[in-house]
Amino acid sequence: xxxxxxxxxxxxxxxxxxxxxxxxxxxxxxxxxxxxxxxxxxxxxxxxxxxxxxxxxxxxxxxxxxxxxxxxxxxxxxxxxxxxxxxxxxxxxxxxxxxxxxxxxxxxxxxxxxxxxxxxxxxxxxxxxxxxxxxxxxxxxxxxxxxxxxxxxxxxxxxxxxxxxxxxxxxxxxxxxxxxxxxxxxxxxxxxxxxxxxxxxxxxxxxxxxxxxxxxxxxxxxxxxxxxxxxxxxxxxxxxxxxxxxxxxxxxxxxxxxxxxxxxxxxxxxxxxxxxxxxxxxxxxxxx
Amino acid sequence: xxxxxxxxxxxxxxxxxxxxxxxxxxxxxxxxxxxxxxxxxxxxxxxxxxxxxxxxxxxxxxxxxxxxxxxxxxxxxxxxxxxxxxxxxxxxxxxxxxxxxxxxxxxxxxxxxxxxxxxxxxxxxxxxxxxxxxxxxxxxxxxxxxxxxxxxxxxxxxxxxxxxxxxxxxxxxxxxxxxxxxxxxxxxxxxxxxxxxxxxxxxxxxxxxxxxxxxxxxxxxxxxxxxxxxxxxxxxxxxxxxxxxxxxxxxxxxxxxxxxxxxxxxxxxxxxxxxxxxxxx
Numbered sequence: 348x349x350x351x352x353x354x355x356x357x358x359x360x361x362x363x364x365x366x367x368x369x370x371x372x373x374x375x376x377x378x379x380x381x382x383x384x385x386x387x388x389x390x391x392x393x394x395x396x397x398x399x400x401x402x403x404x405x406x407x408x409x410x411x412x413x414x415x416x417x418x419x420x421x422x423x424x425x426x427x428x429x430x431x432x433x434x435x436x437x438x439x440x441x442x443x444x445x446x447x448x449x450x451x452x453x454x455x456x457x458x459x460x461x462x463x464x465x466x467x468x469x470x471x472x473x474x475x476x477x478x479x480x481x482x483x484x485x486x487x488x489x490x491x492x493x494x495x496x497x498x499x500x501x502x503x504x505x506x507x508x509x510x511x512x513x514x515x516x517x518x519x520x521x522x523x524x525x526x527x528x529x530x531x532x533x534x535x536x537x538x539x540x541x542x543x544x545x546x547x548x549x550x551x552x553x554x555x556x557x558x559x560x561x562x563x564x565x566x567x568x569x570x571x572x573x574x575x576x577x578x579x580x581x582x583x584x585x586x587x588x589x590x591x592x593x594x595x596x597x598x599x600x601x602x603x604x605x606x607x608x609x610x611x612x613x614x615x616x617x618x619x620x621x622x623x624x625x626x627x628x629x630x631x632x633x634x635x
Numbered sequence: 636x637x638x639x640x641x642x643x644x645x646x647x648x649x650x651x652x653x654x655x656x657x658x659x660x661x662x663x664x665x666x667x668x669x670x671x672x673x674x675x676x677x678x679x680x681x682x683x684x685x686x687x688x689x690x691x692x693x694x695x696x697x698x699x700x701x702x703x704x705x706x707x708x709x710x711x712x713x714x715x716x717x718x719x720x721x722x723x724x725x726x727x728x729x730x731x732x733x734x735x736x737x738x739x740x741x742x743x744x745x746x747x748x749x750x751x752x753x754x755x756x757x758x759x760x761x762x763x764x765x766x767x768x769x770x771x772x773x774x775x776x777x778x779x780x781x782x783x784x785x786x787x788x789x790x791x792x793x794x795x796x797x798x799x800x801x802x803x804x805x806x807x808x809x810x811x812x813x814x815x816x817x818x819x820x821x822x823x824x825x826x827x828x829x830x831x832x833x834x835x836x837x838x839x840x841x842x843x844x845x846x847x848x849x850x851x852x853x854x855x856x857x858x859x860x861x862x863x864x865x866x867x868x869x870x871x872x873x874x875x876x877x878x879x880x881x882x883x884x885x886x887x888x889x890x891x892x893x894x895x896x897x898x899x900x901x902x903x904x905x906x907x908x909x910x911x912x913x914x915x916x
Contacts, residue, residue, distance in 0.1 A: 474915025502832025
């Protein structure tokens, strides 16, 4: 009993000491970290310019069997803009290779809820193949039901947006195939898909694959939903496009759609007073 | 007795550790997206850069503890992902005044902490939770788990850089006393062509209409003005189409998709620009 009675304060002192040490250390650490610089556990490596000098351009891995696919995806994800044609040639050459297409599909299915950027990339690669296997897959994938519940940010269910972005990429693949059946599937998406993200991308992709011409707009106008009609004239900035071609397109869009001209911005009735701010560091970043 | 005492003390310690972990909950730190990893491999964890970056964004160690502040080369963690995004923003653009919407000078001044024509001084923090991508208030830009947890579509360096633009632009609105709406600095939606809860106008402008460094300018009319979502779309389009050749394909693809999605769903007055070609890859 005595021992127990004596042990209680003793336990408390030990616990209190441990707790105080922990809390003390923790807040001390937090204070110490505040204002301190970040650190790495690894020693400093090469600068990016050295890393990039070591990158071997125009050396894609082969793409002739299902076993080649994971390595090809890794290469494609990391590839530079100048290497796009290298990859496109290999993908086109594998167009009739069922095993390769099916391996891409397997990768999309396994990555879509784990790594969105990889799933997007692989959908893009499969689309670039123009494979008959891909057509059937894209038709089914693009019309998969969207999640109706999930994480809401500003009224948007982001799981729904995630799935819609992937379905839009499948629509790109259908438009690039440009067969009678793939275009029929695309029109179905444009007319009936519940997501504006997917419908907008399907319209965009069809128009781009048909030279953005009036004929293409006319063909689509039978299918587009009333509220989507403006998407037929949506302004696209192509890679490398200059003011000479872009600006007249924009002017024409605003002439055709005066409803797209925004109202003047508004000032707040009273000025907000920013609180006390500490002066911030303003120095040039290190040279690449 | 000694064992009992020790066990009791240990239990308290573990409970306290549990509390401490709860107080410093973090986003999912088990993975980085392909786009994050591909960009990361272009710099291989460049320490000179992050030792500049934490000051340029006024990051404070207390905010980032347990999130890679002391493990800044671990791309699974939030702080390394944060600086991976700003690395893209700092070095990744071509800056072709004949083709880009805006230049690095604009995007850096919007995202970085220093006071300038773009905003009063700001600092970057991080918050747990999934109810927001980012927020701005009282000089603090706070980014949340949907930008860091790899399962989410915006957990890639381009979308993170885009969010730095978006939140930095709220600081611009504050500096110049503009009213962009009552729904967290946006117009309440859905309204017009906007399908979400926070909507903006798109103030269309041509290419070469702003010299690099002039994005902060406005003439008080809709002819020369930007909204937060618009600045974000223009940045993402510039990453997709006007980036350095070494910017990885996975990053450009993610940037284009985020830009096109945002342009289709967040503007009251119709769709913003679409970026680049619709060729799959």
